[in-house]
Amino acid sequence: MDKITFIGGGNMASAIIGGLISSGWTPSRITVVDPNADQRDRLASEHGVHTTDDVASAAAADIIVLAVKPQVIAAVAKQINADLSGKLILSIAAGVTIATLESLFGPVAIARTMPNTPALLGLGATGLHLNERASEAQHLAAKGIIEAFGICVTVEREDLLDAVTAVSGSSPAYYFLMIEEMIRSGTALGLTPEDARALTLQTALGAAAMATKGDAPEDLRARVTSPNGTTHAAIVSMQENGFGDVIAKAMTACRDRAVELGKA
Numbered sequence: 001m002d003k004i005t006f007i008g009g010g011n012m013a014s015a016i017i018g019g020l021i022s023s024g025w026t027p028s029r030i031t032v033v034d035p036n037a038d039q040r041d042r043l044a045s046e047h048g049v050h051t052t053d054d055v056a057s058a059a060a061a062d063i064i065v066l067a068v069k070p071q072v073i074a075a076v077a078k079q080i081n082a083d084l085s086g087k088l089i090l091s092i093a094a095g096v097t098i099a100t101l102e103s104l105f106g107p108v109a110i111a112r113t114m115p116n117t118p119a120l121l122g123l124g125a126t127g128l129h130l131n132e133r134a135s136e137a138q139h140l141a142a143k144g145i146i147e148a149f150g151i152c153v154t155v156e157r158e159d160l161l162d163a164v165t166a167v168s169g170s171s172p173a174y175y176f177l178m179i180e181e182m183i184r185s186g187t188a189l190g191l192t193p194e195d196a197r198a199l200t201l202q203t204a205l206g207a208a209a210m211a212t213k214g215d216a217p218e219d220l221r222a223r224v225t226s227p228n229g230t231t232h233a234a235i236v237s238m239q240e241n242g243f244g245d246v247i248a249k250a251m252t253a254c255r256d257r258a259v260e261l262g263k264a
C-alpha cells in the first residue's frame with residue numbers, strides 16, 4: 001500500500017486529505033509536513049494523520065504531494081535532498097513546470113496538476129499531466145488521489161495545463177463575478193440585497209445542476225427562452241454587448257498569464 005506525504009498542510013492539502021480518507025485511505029498511510037504547529041494539530045485531530053515539521057522525512061513516502069506555495073518549492077527540494085527515484089511527486093503548485101520540478105528534484109516521476117478551489121467541497125475540477133518517467137500505475141495513483149476531491153482530466157501536453165487554468169483553475173472567479181454583478185443589478189432593480197442574493201445563488205446552483213445532467217447548454221437555454229419573451233431580451237442584450245467576446249478575451253488573458261508565470 002502506497003504511503004503519501006503532503007508537504008504543506010494548508011487549505012488545499014486539507015481538502016485533498018479529507019477526500020482521500022472519505023474514499024477509503026487509512027489515516028496511518030498519510031503524513032503531513034508543515035512548520036506551523038497549529039496547522040499540524042488541526043490536521044492530526046481532524047483527520048488522525050501523522051504530522052511532522054521534518055521536510056526531509058518526506059523522502060520515505062511513495063507519493064510526495066507538493067501543497068506549498070510555488071515560491072517555497074525550491075527550499076523544500078533543498079531540504080529533502082535525497083534520491084527520489086521510484087517515487088511520484090504530485091504538484092498542485094500553480095505555474096511550476098515539470099522542467100523546474102525535474103531540475104529541483106532530479107530524475108523522478110512527476111504529476112503536475114491544476115486544481116481549483118471547489119476542491120474544498122469535494123467538487124474540484126483538476127487538469128493532470130505527467131512526465132515520461134511516470135509509469136501507468138503512477139498515472140492511476142495520481143488520478144485516484146485527484147478523484148478523491150473531484151474530477152480529473154489528463155491532458156496530453158503540459159502546455160494544455162495553461163488552457164486548463166483558463167477553463168477551470170481560475171474560472172470559479174468568473175462565476176463569482178457574475179454572481180456579484182447579478183446581486184448588484186437585482187438590488188438596483190429594487191430587490192433587497194438579501195433577496196437578490198438568495199435568488200441569484202439558488203439559480204446558479206440550479207442552472208449548474210441542470211447543465212451537468214447531459215443536455216447541451218444551448219438546449220437548456222432554448223427551453224428557458226420563450227419567443228420574443230423576457231429571456232430573449234436579456235440574451236440579445238448580452239450578445240449585442242459582446243458577451244462571447246468578453247469571455248474569450250478573459251480566458252485568453254488568463255492562459256497567456258499562466259504561460260508567463262510558467263517562464264518566471
Ligand SMILES: NC(=O)C1=CN([C@@H]2O[C@H](COP(=O)(O)OP(=O)(O)OC[C@H]3O[C@@H](n4cnc5c(N)ncnc54)[C@H](OP(=O)(O)O)[C@@H]3O)[C@@H](O)[C@H]2O)C=CC1
Nearest residue numbers: 008009010011012034036067068069070093094115116117
Ligand atoms: N488552482 C487553484 O485555484 C489553486 C491552486 N492552489 C495551489 O495549491 C498550493 C497550496 O495552496 P494553499 O493550500 O491555498 O496554501 P496554504 O498557504 O493554505 O498552505 C500552504 C502550507 O504550507 C506551509 N509551508 C510553508 N513553508 C513550508 C515548508 N517549507 N514545508 C512544509 N510546509 C510549508 C504553510 O505554512 P505557513 O502558513 O506557516 O507558511 C501552509 O500551512 C499553492 O501552490 C497554490 O498555487 C491552491 C488553491 C487553489
Ligand SMILES: O=C(O)[C@@H]1CCC=N1
Nearest residue numbers: 094116165169170171
Ligand atoms: O490566480 C492564480 O494565479 C491561481 C492559479 C489558478 C487559480 N489561482
